Amino acid sequence: MKPLTLSRLFWICGSLLTVLFVVVVVALKVGAVPISIADLALNLGRVILGRASQVPSEYRFVVFDLRLPRIFLAMLVGGALSVSGTSFQALLRNPLADPYVLGVSSGGAVGAIMGLIFAPQIPLVAPLAAFLGAIATIAAVYFLGRRKGQLDSTTLLLAGIISASFLSAVISFLVTTLAGQNLRGIVFWLMGDLSTPLPDALHWVLLAGLILGVGAIYTTAADLNVITAGEREAIHLGVDVTRVKLVVYVSASLLTGLAVSVSGAIGYVGLLVPHAMRMLFGSDYRVLIPSSMIGGAIALVAADTLARTVMKPTELPVGAVTAILGAPFFIYLLRRRLQ
Amino acid sequence: MSTPNNPVVGMPSQSGGQQTGEPVRLTVEQASYAYHTKGNTAPVFTLAATSFEARQREIVTILGPNASGKSTLLKLIAGSLEPLSGRVELEGFEISRLNPRTRAQRIAMVHQESPLLFPTRAGEYVLQGRHPYSRMMRFETENDIQIAENALAQVGATHLRDRWMHEISGGEKQRVILARALAQQPILLLLDEPTLHLDIGAQVELLERLRQLALENRYTVIVVTHELSLAAEFADQVVLMHNGKCLRVGTPAEVYRRDLLEQVFEAPLDVDIGPEGRPRVHIRGTKTGRPAPILMQDKLF
Numbered sequence: 035m036k037p038l039t040l041s042r043l044f045w046i047c048g049s050l051l052t053v054l055f056v057v058v059v060v061a062l063k064v065g066a067v068p069i070s071i072a073d074l075a076l077n078l079g080r081v082i083l084g085r086a087s088q089v090p091s092e093y094r095f096v097v098f099d100l101r102l103p104r105i106f107l108a109m110l111v112g113g114a115l116s117v118s119g120t121s122f123q124a125l126l127r128n129p130l131a132d133p134y135v136l137g138v139s140s141g142g143a144v145g146a147i148m149g150l151i152f153a154p155q156i157p158l159v160a161p162l163a164a165f166l167g168a169i170a171t172i173a174a175v176y177f178l179g180r181r182k183g184q185l186d187s188t189t190l191l192l193a194g195i196i197s198a199s200f201l202s203a204v205i206s207f208l209v210t211t212l213a214g215q216n217l218r219g220i221v222f223w224l225m226g227d228l229s230t231p232l233p234d235a236l237h238w239v240l241l242a243g244l245i246l247g248v249g250a251i252y253t254t255a256a257d258l259n260v261i262t263a264g265e266r267e268a269i270h271l272g273v274d275v276t277r278v279k280l281v282v283y284v285s286a287s288l289l290t291g292l293a294v295s296v297s298g299a300i301g302y303v304g305l306l307v308p309h310a311m312r313m314l315f316g317s318d319y320r321v322l323i324p325s326s327m328i329g330g331a332i333a334l335v336a337a338d339t340l341a342r343t344v345m346k347p348t349e350l351p352v353g354a355v356t357a358i359l360g361a362p363f364f365i366y367l368l369r370r371r372l373q
Numbered sequence: 374m375s376t377p378n379n380p381v382v383g384m385p386s387q388s389g390g391q392q393t394g395e396p397v398r399l400t401v402e403q404a405s406y407a408y409h410t411k412g413n414t415a416p417v418f419t420l421a422a423t424s425f426e427a428r429q430r431e432i433v434t435i436l437g438p439n440a441s442g443k444s445t446l447l448k449l450i451a452g453s454l455e456p457l458s459g460r461v462e463l464e465g466f467e468i469s470r471l472n473p474r475t476r477a478q479r480i481a482m483v484h485q486e487s488p489l490l491f492p493t494r495a496g497e498y499v500l501q502g503r504h505p506y507s508r509m510m511r512f513e514t515e516n517d518i519q520i521a522e523n524a525l526a527q528v529g530a531t532h533l534r535d536r537w538m539h540e541i542s543g544g545e546k547q548r549v550i551l552a553r554a555l556a557q558q559p560i561l562l563l564l565d566e567p568t569l570h571l572d573i574g575a576q577v578e579l580l581e582r583l584r585q586l587a588l589e590n591r592y593t594v595i596v597v598t599h600e601l602s603l604a605a606e607f608a609d610q611v612v613l614m615h616n617g618k619c620l621r622v623g624t625p626a627e628v629y630r631r632d633l634l635e636q637v638f639e640a641p642l643d644v645d646i647g648p649e650g651r652p653r654v655h656i657r658g659t660k661t662g663r664p665a666p667i668l669m670q671d672k673l674f
Contacts, residue, residue: 037500037513127490260501264487269453271557272477272505317491320512 038318046315050328054109057332061105061339066347067096103237107296108228108338108352109331110240112303114293116330117248118286119304120311120322124258125282126176127265128187129309130367133168133290134301136190137197141171142294144201147208158239165291171197172287226300226353228338240292247289248327254278255319262317300334300353302360307333309367398593399427399561403459404449420445422459423619425612429560430587432594434604436628437614438638443597444565446614450595451563452476463561477505481554483564486546489538495549496534499524502556524555527590528582544575551579555586562592568600576600580607601638601654605629613637625652 063069077089077097089098115133122131122138133139145167149159156162175197179190257278260268268275293300311325334352337359341350402424407416420442427433435443448454449461452468461468463479471479481502502524503517513521525531528548533541538549547567554562564583568576580596580603587594598604604611604625611628613621615637621628629652631644641657 037497037518039512124490129490256504256507260504262490263493263498263501264484264489267482267484267487269473270451270477270480270482270484271501272474274473312491317493318497 038320043321043324046321047324047328050325050332054328054332054335057335057339058105058109061108061335062097062101064339064343065096065101066342067092069093069097103231104228104338105335106237107232107240108334110237110244111228111293111297111300112307112330112332112334113327114240114244114247114289114330115300115303116307116326116333117251117323118289118293120308120319120326121251121258121282121286122172122304123308124262124319125279125286126179126190127185127262128190130187130191130305130364131194132302132305132364133286133293134299134303135198135305135364136172136175136194137199137201138168138171138175138194138287138290139294139299139301140198140201140205141174142168142291143299144204144208145170145291146295147205151208158236161236161239161243161292161295164295165288168291168294169284169287171201172283225351226298226356227351228297228334228341229349229351232296236296240296243288243292244327247285247292248323250281250285252320252323254281255323258282258319259317262319298351298353300356302356302364303330303333303337305367306356306360306363309363395428395430397426397428398464399450399595400460400462401425401446401450402462404446404456404461405458406445406449406454407457408445418442418445419617420449421618423612424459425610425619425622427593427595427610429591429593431609432584432587432596432607433610433612434608435595435597435612435614436599436601436604436608438599440616441614441637442617442619443599443612443614445617446612446619447563447565447595447597450561451480451482474505477557479559480561480563481557481559483550483554483562483567485566485569486550493538494534495530495536495538495541496521496525498538498549499534499552499556502553505557520558521552521556524552525549527555527586528552543570544572544578547571547575547579551582555590560591560593562586562594564594564596566597566599568598568603576603583607601629601634605652605654626650629654 059071059074062074063071073093074097077093080086080088081098086094118138119132122133122136123129125131126136133142142164146160146164148167149156149163153159153163175190175193176185178193178197179185181189257268257273257275260271260273261275261278265275307329308322308326311322311329315321315325334356337355338352341352341355344350403422404420404424405422406420408418409416418440423446425433435446437443445454449456450468452461452471455469463471468476468480499521500513500517503513503520506517507513522531522534525534528551530545530548530552533545533549536545538546541549547570551564551567562583567579571579583594583596584607586592596604596608608625610622611625612619613628613633620637621633626646629644631642634642634644634654643655643657644652645655647653
C-alpha cells in the first residue's frame with residue numbers, strides 16, 4: 035500500500051512547477067520579436083535586483099508589458115478552469131464533465147455580457163455577473179440532467195451541450211444588438227482569448243479568487259475521494275455530503291466565472307488536464323487538485339504560446355487551439371467509456 | 374392482522390449460547406417511519422413500530438421479501454433516517470443524533486457495490502475506511518495503514534491489495550468492501566443484501582466469516598436478506614418483516630414456523646428442524662429435493 039505523504043505531494047508539485055517555469059521561459063522567449071535566453075536572464079536579473087531602469091525600453095515593453103501579464107493571466111485562467119473541471123467531474127460523477135462542455139462557461143459569458151450591458155458602472159461587474167451566470171447554469175444543468183431523481187451521465191452531458199448551444203445563441207443575440215462594439219474583439223472573446231490586456235487590479239482580484247476557490251475545494255479533497263467511490267457510502271464514512279457539494283459547486287462556479295470574465299469561453303482545459311494528471315499521479319483528489327491547478331497553468335501558457343506563434347504575426351484565439359487539441363480527446367474518452 | 378405483534382426480545386440463542394450474558398448494544402424500541410412522496414399526501418410506505426435488541430457478538434438477520442420494510446429498518450439503524458416515533462439507540466446514544474463522523478466510527482455499512490468513478494486499487498479502497506478518523510490534512514498514518522492491512526487479512530484478501538477494484542471478481546470485491554467496513558473499527562456492522570451477487574460457495578464463506586468476525590472482534594452484526602436458508606443457518610436472531618410490519622423476533626427455531634413463512638413469502642413451504650436445532654426450509658413435498666435458497670431466487674429474480 036502506497037498512501038499519500040506530504041513529501042510525495044511536494045515532490046509532484048515541485049516537478050510540475052519546474053515544468054511550468056520552463057514553459058514560461060519559452061513563452062517569454064518566442065513570439066513576433068524573439069528574445070534570447072541570455073537577454074531574458076540578464077533583464078529579469080536587473081528587475082529582481084531593483085535596477086529596472088537599466089532594462090532597454092523595447093525589452094520592457096515586449097517582455098514586461100506584453101508577454102508577462104499575458105502569461106500570468108494564462109496561468110490563472112488555466113489553473114481555475116482545470117480545478118473547476120476536476121471538481122465538476124467528482125460532483126456530477128461524470129469523467130467527461132468540464133465547464134465548457136457543461137455550458138457553465140457560456141453561462142458565465144452571458145452573465146458577464148449582461149452585467150456589462152445593464153450595470154457597467156459597478157466595479158468588477160463582469161467577474162461578479164459571470165460567477166452568477168455560471169452558478170445558475172450549473173444548477174439548471176444539474177436539474178435537467180436528472181432522470182427519475184438520479185443523476186444520469188448521458189442526460190447530464192446532453193443537458194450541458196444543449197445549454198451551451200442555447201446560451202451561445204443568447205450571446206450572439208446580445209452581441210449583434212449591441213451597436214458600435216468591436217465585433218472582432220467580441221468574437222475573439224467568445225472563442226476564448228487572452229490577448230486583451232487587463233487592468234493590473236483585476237489580475238489581483240483574479241489571483242485572490244483563484245486562491246479562495248481552490249483553497250475551499252482543497253479542504254474537501256479527502257471527502258471527494260470518498261464521494262467518487264459512491265455517494266451513499268460516503269455518508270456512512272462520515273462525510274457531510276450536502277456541505278461538501280455546496281462548497282465545491284459554489285467554488286467551482288466562482289473559478290469558472292472568474293476565468294470566463296477575463297478570457298471568454300476557453301474549452302477543454304478542464305477536461306484534458308485533470309485526465310492527464312490522473313494518468314500521471316492517480317485519482318487521489320489531494321494530489322489531483324494542486325496538480326490540476328499547476329497543470330492547467332502549464333497547458334494554457336503552452337496553448338497561448340502556440341496561438342501567438344504558429345501563424346505569426348497573426349494571432350489565433352487560444353480557445354481555438356484548446357478546442358482543436360481537446361475535442362478529439364473528448365471523443366476518445368467518450369468512445370472508451372461507451373465500450 | 375391476526376399475527377402477533379409483541380416481539381420476543383433478547384431471547385437467549387440456541388447457537389451455543391455465546392451471546393448469553395453479552396451486553397446489549399443496539400436497542401430498537403417502537404421505532405416507526407413513513408415515506409411521503411410530497412408534503413401533505415398520505416404516506417406511500419410505512420414501517421410500523423418495531424422493537425428488538427441486539428447484543429455484542431450476535432448476528433441478527435432482518436428477513437423478509439422485497440418491499441417488506443427491511444431496508445427502511447436498516448436505514449433507521451444506520452442513522453440515515455430518523456424514526457418518526459420511538460428510539461434507535463447504540464449503547465444508549467440515539468443514533469440519528471450522533472454527528473456523521475462519530476457515527477461512522479461506530480457503525481459501518483456494507484452496501485451492494487456502487488460503481489466507482491475512477492479506477493481505484495483495493496488497498497486504497499480499504500484505506501477509505503479510515504476516513505472518519507482522519508484529521509485536518511488527512512494524510513493516512515502508519516497506524517491507519519496497519520489497520521487497513523489487518524482488515525484485508527481478516528477477510529483473506531491481502532493478495533488483492535494492489536489489484537484494481539474493477540478487475541477483481543464479485544466475491545473478491547465483496548470481501549474488499551467488507552474489509553473497508555472493518556477498517557472503520559465499528560462496533561455495529563450492517564450489511565444490506567450482502568449475498569445478492571454471490572454464488573452459493575461465496576455466500577457460505579461470507580456468512581462464516583461474519584460469524585467469526587462477530588466472535589473475534591465483538592461486533593454486533595445486522596444482515597438484511599431474503600435468503601431463508603442462510604438466515605436459518607447463521608442468525609442468532611431473526612427479525613421477520615412483512616408489509617412494513619415486524620411479525621416476529623426470535624431465534625430461527627422460534628421464527629421459522631410454517632404458517633408464518635408461507636404467509637410472508639407466499640409459497641408452499643415445509644419447515645423441519647435440522648440436527649443442530651436449526652430449522653430447514655423446503656418447498657412443500659420436496660424435502661430431499663430443492664432447498665429454499667433456490668426457490669427464493671426463482672421466485673424473486
